[in-house]
Each structure stands twice: as C-alpha cells, then as structure tokens.
Amino acid sequence: xxxxxxxxxxxxxxxxxxxKNALILAHNYQIMEVQDVADFVGDSLELAQxxxxxxxKMIVFCGVKFMAExxxxxxxxxxxxxxxxxxxxxxxxxxTSKQLEEFKKEHPQSTVLCYVNSSVEVKAESDxxxxxxxxxxxxxxxxxxxxxxxxxxxxxxxxxxxxxxKNVIVWKGxxxxxxxxxxxxDIENARENFPDYKIIVHPECSPEVFNxxxxxxxxxxxxxxIAENDKVIxxxxxxxxxxxxxxxxxxxxxxxxxxxxxxxxxxxxxRDVFLxxxxxxxxxxxxxxxxxxxxxSINRMLQLS
Numbered sequence: 001x002x003x004x005x006x007x008x009x010x011x012x013x014x015x016x017x018x019x020k021n022a023l024i025l026a027h028n029y030q031i032m033e034v035q036d037v038a039d040f041v042g043d044s045l046e047l048a049q050x051x052x053x054x055x056x057k058m059i060v061f062c063g064v065k066f067m068a069e070x071x072x073x074x075x076x077x078x079x080x081x082x083x084x085x086x087x088x089x090x091x092x093x094x095x096t097s098k099q100l101e102e103f104k105k106e107h108p109q110s111t112v113l114c115y116v117n118s119s120v121e122v123k124a125e126s127d128x129x130x131x132x133x134x135x136x137x138x139x140x141x142x143x144x145x146x147x148x149x150x151x152x153x154x155x156x157x158x159x160x161x162x163x164x165x166k167n168v169i170v171w172k173g174x175x176x177x178x179x180x181x182x183x184x185x186d187i188e189n190a191r192e193n194f195p196d197y198k199i200i201v202h203p204e205c206s207p208e209v210f211n212x213x214x215x216x217x218x219x220x221x222x223x224x225x226i227a228e229n230d231k232v233i234x235x236x237x238x239x240x241x242x243x244x245x246x247x248x249x250x251x252x253x254x255x256x257x258x259x260x261x262x263x264x265x266x267x268x269x270x271r272d273v274f275l276x277x278x279x280x281x282x283x284x285x286x287x288x289x290x291x292x293x294x295x296x297s298i299n300r301m302l303q304l305s
Contacts, residue, residue, distance in 0.1 A: 006033075009274040013037050016277045023056035024273065025071065027063040028219045029239035029265035032246065034062045034083075034273060041243070043219040044070075044116045045131040045305060051075055052302065060277055062268050064089045065284075069120040072284040073295045084268040085282040089117055094173035095152040097121035103149060107169060110147040113138060114297065117175070118152055120286055124293035126151070129301040132203050132218035135160040139168065141304050155179060159203040159210055178204035181259040182235045187212045190233045190256055199256065200225055201235030209235065226253065237262045 017024065017039070025047050026038035035041045040050050044067060051059060051071035058079045061068035064087045072080040095103075100122055104112060114126035115135070123129055130138040139148060139160050148166055150157030152173030161168035174180075182205050190199055200215040200222055210216045215225060219240050226232055226244050234241050235256035245253050276282055286294075 006270065009270055010037060013274055013277055020058050020277070021056050022058035022060055022277060023050075023054050024060045024062065024277075025050060025067075027067065027239075027265065028223070028243060029237040029262050030062050030268055031239065031266060032242055033270040034268050035239075035243060037270065037273060038062060043131065043133060045133045045218070046220055047071070048074060048116070048131070048298065049302065049305070054078070058280075060273060061284075062273060063087065064092075064264050066092045066117060066119060068284045069286060070116060070298060072286055073120065073123075073291055073298055076291065079280065080284040081276050081280060082282040082284060083276045084272045087264045087267045089264060091115075091152055091173050091175045092118050092122075095122055095171055097125050100125045100151060103151070103171065107147060107149055110149045110169070111142055112149045112151065113142075113157075114151050115153045115156055116301075120290055120294045122151065123297050124290045126297045127300070128304075129297040130160075131301070132156055133220055134301065134305050135203070136163045138301060138304055139164045139166050142166070153204060155206055155210070156203045158207050159216060162207075174206075175204040177237055177260050177262045178202050178235075179206055181261075182206075182209055182257045184208050184212065186235070186257045190254075194231075194233060194254065197231045197233045197252070197254065198229065199233045199235065201256065202237075205235055226251065236260060237265065239265060 024038045026035050026041045048070050052074040059071050060081050062083045068082040112126040114129055116131045148168045150168050151171040154170040154172050157170035198214045201210050201213040203216050231252045233254045233256050237260050241255050
C-alpha cells in the first residue's frame with residue numbers, strides 16, 4: 001500500500017462516515033492504522049456502551065464477530081458491519097448453545113454468567129453477561145448462595161471467583177493468546193531483568209500467571225493504570241501496548257510476552273475498513289428470537305455497570 005493510496009483511503013473513510021452517518025468502533029487490539037481511523041477505541045465494555053449510546057445509522061466494527069453481534073443487539077435498527085468477515089474468536093467457539101444447555105442440566109438452579117467473548121446463541125442461553133472489566137462486580141451483585149456457571153473463559157471465571165469467594169463453576173474455555181503465550185517463565189524473567197517495574201496482566205491469563213502479577217486488569221484498567229504510573233510490564237495482546245507506547249512516549253512500557261498476538265484481531269486492515277464502509281458488506285444479521293433473549297443478558301450487564 002503506497003502512502004498516496006493510504007491517504008486516499010483515509011480521506012474517503014472520513015467522507016463516507018459523514019455521508020452515511022457511520023460510526024467506526026475499534027478494539028484496543030486492532031493494528032494502529034485501524035485504531036487511527038476509528039471514532040472510538042476501547043475494550044469490550046466500553047465498545048458495548050458506545051454502541052448503545054450512538055445515534056449513528058451505521059456501525060462499522062473493527063474487532064471480532066461477537067463484538068459486532070453485541071453492537072447489533074444494542075442497536076437493532078442500525079446497520080452493523082464487521083470490517084473483516086473472517087475475524088472470529090477461538091474462545092467464543094469453545095462453547096455452543098447446545099453445550100451450554102447440557103451444562104445447565106448438570107447444574108440446575110444455577111445462574112449462567114457468560115463472558116462477552118461468546119456467540120450470540122450462547123448469550124441467549126445465559127442469565128447475564130460480563131466483560132473482563134466488570135466480571136467481579138457482576139458476580140458480587142448476585143445473591144450470596146447462588147451457584148454461578150461461568151462460560152466460556154475458565155481463567156477470568158477463576159479470577160473472579162477468587163476475588164468474590166462465590167461458588168463459581170467454570171467452563172474449560174480459554175483465550176489462546178493469554179493462556180498459551182504468557183507464561184510463569186515470562187513473569188520470572190521480568191522480575192529478574194526489571195525488578196523495579198510493576199507487572200500488570202489481563203485476567204484471561206492462567207491463574208499461575210495472574211497470581212504472580214502485581215495487578216490484574218482488563219485492557220481499560222491496564223490503560224488507566226499506565227496513565228498514572230511509569231515502569232510497567234504489561235501482559236496482554238500487543239496491540240494495546242503499541243497504542244500505549246504512542247500515547248505515552250516518555251513512559252517505560254514493556255511487553256511481558258511479544259508472542260501475545262491475536263491473529264484474528266490482526267486480520268482487519270485499513271483497506272478492509274475502507275471497503276466495508278464503501279460497499280456496506282459483512283452485515284450482521286441476528287434471528288429475532290435469539291436477539292431478544294441475548295439482549296436480556298447484555299442489558300442486565302449494562303444496568304449493573
């Protein structure tokens with residue numbers, strides 16, 4: 001992509017946004033070229049809140065499919081487009097609605113709390129939704145004697161259970177990036193080589209990792225921490241780290257693992273955003289019956305957030 005063609009695409013995106021009354025939302029893990037053309041960049045909770053508040057007739061979502069589905073649930077009258085149709089979430093694929101139905105049968109009278117990183121069909125079979133930002137708060141809001149089925153992320157569910165002392169039964173799903181590419185060895189190396197740095201990690205990391213960190217937080221919580229602190233080592237997908245290094249060039253920010261790359265989040269290019277906005281392709285369509293049920297779990301989350 002030449003510099004000229006990139007400029008043309010950026011200028012065209014700006015023009016089309018005005019003409020079509022479109023809002024571009026991008027997750028923190030997107031490449032910087034995509035983040036730069038977005039109207040808002042944030043974590044899953046922030047993006048859901050932004051989608052629910054917009055008056056835009058069109059939303060172009062730069063993230064993965066479940067995020068665009070959430071935007072469609074919250075703004076059913078808006079035309080919601082996923083900027084890269086092949087951008088999925090392996091964690092979300094680790095549980096189906098049928099599997100959740102069986103899980104519920106094994107644990108009757110339980111409350112099903114589903115992580116936002118799940119399909120719309122799974123959300124429809126859940127009682128309430130959460131993000132990594134508010135999972136602890138949501139669990140704390142539930143009755144003390146409730147048994148909670150947490151799907152699909154075993155690590156976030158375990159972290160929230162530790163923080164709340166609630167009875168939480170986790171599904172054995174996980175984020176491959178945080179679970180497999182950020183290790184105890186990474187923590188030990190960081191302690192040895194940078195003893196005066198604080199280590200903050202995402203709760204999608206394994207318990208062995210997050211129990212060794214100084215702080216555990218969502219992407220927004222990590223960003224908020226960086227705003228107030230220097231000398232920080234971050235354990236999450238590298239897209240957020242790239243963003244923070246640009247925003248705070250004088251801060252000492254290191255990545256706990258340079259292997260923490262989400263291939264799906266990196267599938268979206270500037271050209272994808274340009275073509276999606278131009279051609280209005282990759283529209284998110286959700287069956288009305290499923291949408292109605294799934295929206296209840298999302299709305300319960302937003303009310304408590």
